[in-house]
Each structure stands twice: as C-alpha cells, then as structure tokens.
Amino acid sequence: MWLALRFPHWALDSRAAGADRQPSTSPALVVAEQRGKRHVVAAGTPTLEQGVRRGMLLADARMRAPDAQVLARHIAGERAALERLGGWAWHYSSQVHIARSGETIAGETVECARVVFEIGASLRLFGGRQRLLARIRADLDRMGCRYTLGVGDSPHAALAFARAPSPEHRKQGLAGLPLACLNLDAQTTLSLKASGLRLTGELLALPPATLARRYGKHTLDDLERLRGRRPHGLDFYMLPQRYGTRHELTGAVETTQGLVFVLRRVFAELAAFLQGADATIQTLQLKLFHDDLPPTRLMLRLAAPSRDATHLERVANERLARVTLAAPVLEIAVASDRLRRFEHDQTPLWRDADNAGIEQWPAVLDRLRARLGHDAVGWLHNVDDHRPEQSSTRCDRPAATTNAHTNAPRPMWLLDVPERAPADLTLITGPERIETGWWQHSIRRDYFRARDRQGRLLWVYRDLAHAQSGDTPVYYMHGLFG
DSSP states (O other): OEEEEEETTHHHHTTGGGOSSOGGGSSEEEEEEETTEEEEEEEOHHHHHTTOOTTOBHHHHHHHOTTOEEEEOOHHHHHHHHHHHHHHHTTTOSOEEEEEEEEEETTEEEEEEEEEEEOGGGTTTTTSHHHHHHHHHHHHHHHTOOOEEEEESSHHHHHHHHTOSSHHHHHTOGGGSBGGGGOOOHHHHHHHHHTTOOBHHHHHTSOHHHHHHHHOHHHHHHHHHHTTSSOOOOOOOOOOSEEEEEEEEEEEEOSHHHHHHHHHHHHHHHHHHHHHHTEEEEEEEEEEEOSSSOOEEEEEEEEEEEOOHHHHHHHHHHHHTTOOOSSOEEEEEEEEEEOEEOOOOOOOSSOOGGGTTGGGHHHHHHHHHHHHOGGGOOEEEEOSOSSGGGSEEEESSOOSOOOOOOSSOOOSEEEEEEEEOOSSOEEEEEEEEEEOOGGGTOOEEEEEEEEOTTOOEEEEEEESSSOOTTOOOOEEEEEEOO
C-alpha cells in the first residue's frame, strides 16, 4: 500500500519557515517565466478566492488580485524544502520518493511537488490505516502545507488518487477517475479525448494489444505500472549524512527579536526531519545573510545530542541576545555536524525521584554557554597526579570514564593563587603530606580539611618548607568543597 502527497502550491508553501505568517493564508502569488511570459505557479488562498489560478498569465492575475504580493520563484529553496519533507516522511517509511513533476493546467505545464512512500508495512506500528493517516495529516497541518492525499496499491495509483478532483471520485476507485488524473503526455491525452474516452476505467477496459496499437506502448506501460504489474521505476530518497538547508525570508528582518519567530519555524522543520531520520545533532551553524555584507555566523554547540526544537530555540535565543545585527537579514542557512543515531530512552518505568532532573543538565549547560560564551562553561576531570595544581584539567565535554582516583578527600575547585586562611579554623581531618622534588619548586606541605567561622568547608595547608621550628602554624586556603 502506497501513500502519495501532492503539493500544488509548493512554490509558495515551501517558504513557510522563512515567513512571518503561513504563506498559504497570505495574499501572494509566485510567478515563473515560460516562453517569454510570466505565469502564476502558486498562489495564497485569499488570492485564489479572487479568481487567480495556476498557469494564468501574471497580467490576468493582477486584474483579479491587484493587491497581491508578487514573488519570484526560488527553485533552490523549493528543492531544499522538499528534501526536508523527505526526511520527515522517513518517520513512516524507508521507501520514500520525492520529486517535482509537471502537470498540465489551463494549457500550461506547471510543476507540482510530490512525496510518495510505502505505508503497508507501517500500518500495524501506527495502529492501523486511519490512525496513520490522521498522524500524517496532523503533521502536514502543523507545517502549513496545502496538499491532496491519495492511497493506492501502487505508487502511480496513489498519485492518481491524489490528483482526483473530489473525494467522490476517489470512492469510485481507479475506474471512476478522470483520465486527467493519470497525467499522461499531452499527445496521448488529445488522442484519448478524440476517441471519446473520459474515465480511467474506459481505458483499462481496452485489450492490451489495442491499447499499444492505438496509443503507443508507453501508454500501455503507464497503465501496467498504475495497476502494479510492472516495477514503478521511482528512485528513493536517501538521508544525507548532515543536515543543511537555506531559508529565503519573505521580508527583511532587522532585529534579533524578529528572528525569534522565524527560527521557531526553522527548528520545527529541523526537528521533524531528525525525528523522521531517527537522528540527533550536537553542533549547528546558523548563517544570517545580509545585502552587500558578509554573513553573520552563529555556532550552537550542545552538551549532548538533541533533536528537541524547543531546546534548540532556547539556546539560539540566548545566543542571539549577545548579537547585534550589522544589517537586515534576508536569508538563513542551517548546517549541522554529522547526524548521530538517536539513543532511545532506556530508563526504568519507575524512575528514581532523586535522579529525575539529571537529564535536564545538558539543556541548562547549553543555555549557559549560549549566554556566557562556549568557553565559559566546561568540565573538570581528575588526572592521575598527586600535585594539586596538576590533579585536574578543564575539558570541553564530560569524559565517559576516568582512571584517576585518590583516597584523600580533595576539592575539585582550587584557587589560582592560595590565600591566607582565617585564623579561627577548626581542623577536621589531616594531615595529608604532599611533597615534590627540588626540580618541581620543592613543595612540602601538610593539607587539612577545615571549617571556618562561616561554616565553609576548606582545604588548607601548612607550608613546611619555609616554616621554622616553634613558629605558630600559618594556614593557606587552596580550595573549597561544595
């Protein structure tokens, strides 16, 4: 069983991520030049209600919708958006076909985006056909796409049902579909009309030999693929190793606050792609393009791999708060590091309440880094060295394991320069003697855990190398616990 999605106004709806409102609800139209004339290839719903149709000349469209915003077609953006949609479809099937194909409308050939994928193997996983279709429709509604949907026993049958002019035609099966739903070549379509044929069932009723003789072997091959009797010949979309796409904005954005809403859509599309690919990312680069100026670059590095759109949005917002735009933003490019396989949650059903918030730490660290700078937040790792100054090192990310260990309780945080400790100390444990050779500045100290009057737990030492016999002990604070 196959499902086909047809997007007749993809040239406009594909701009959803870069728009401040759903393009489908805007009074806009997209035009492209064909044979020296500009034709409408997509239009917003308000413009369609004024009588504008795909394939119509721009001059005729302006007469019906004089206030409509006219946009030039952006083919690269359409292609990138279609690939993102292909990644989303991988959530439901590994056999996904994406393409932009021509359809004859009002005597003109107009491209129409399509996504076709096999759903028969996924029905049980998603709770049956109706639940699966409901989920797919809900996803597409969130994306703001206008579409028609068809289900059939072959990819070409599903596409034919997706082209059906009304639900009533779909209920009649393949035989009840108008021949226009097959999207045959123009010459064959004219020949069929001249023969008085109008419905697919009338064409399917002809003997194969008669079909091939009258309308060509290619027409017979098309009908055999329609009925699933021959290989469909469609190429499948393969997931990329990295996520990368560009979003052309429908209007210049002059402030970082204005980018917040746009990035929300950008990250929503990214999250849908990653969910379909069952993948995560840990590094994401944003490029904000200006007119006649170098792009502004923002690097988002996460403490742990993620595909959560809300988390990415929060990190980006913290980062944007530290940025001043040199000029209005016209386009946004997004590029990730290598996609990582999503690690599904293996926590027990009854999670330990004491550890319930541990998984939130990566999100907190990401926001701190975005606000303070990436190098301002890091991890301290133990190193197998008895010298306090060399016993830990700062790292960019937590280590999986550490081999360093010590029986003496020491703090991880040390002062850069030891300072004189308060006089009223209470020594708790110690001493731990630490000595080095003469080639290492000849350190000889006794370390203690001590508590001061304020209740702080300190790590202090007495300098034996410079102490004289009979002197009152003088302690220096080298670190703090907790």
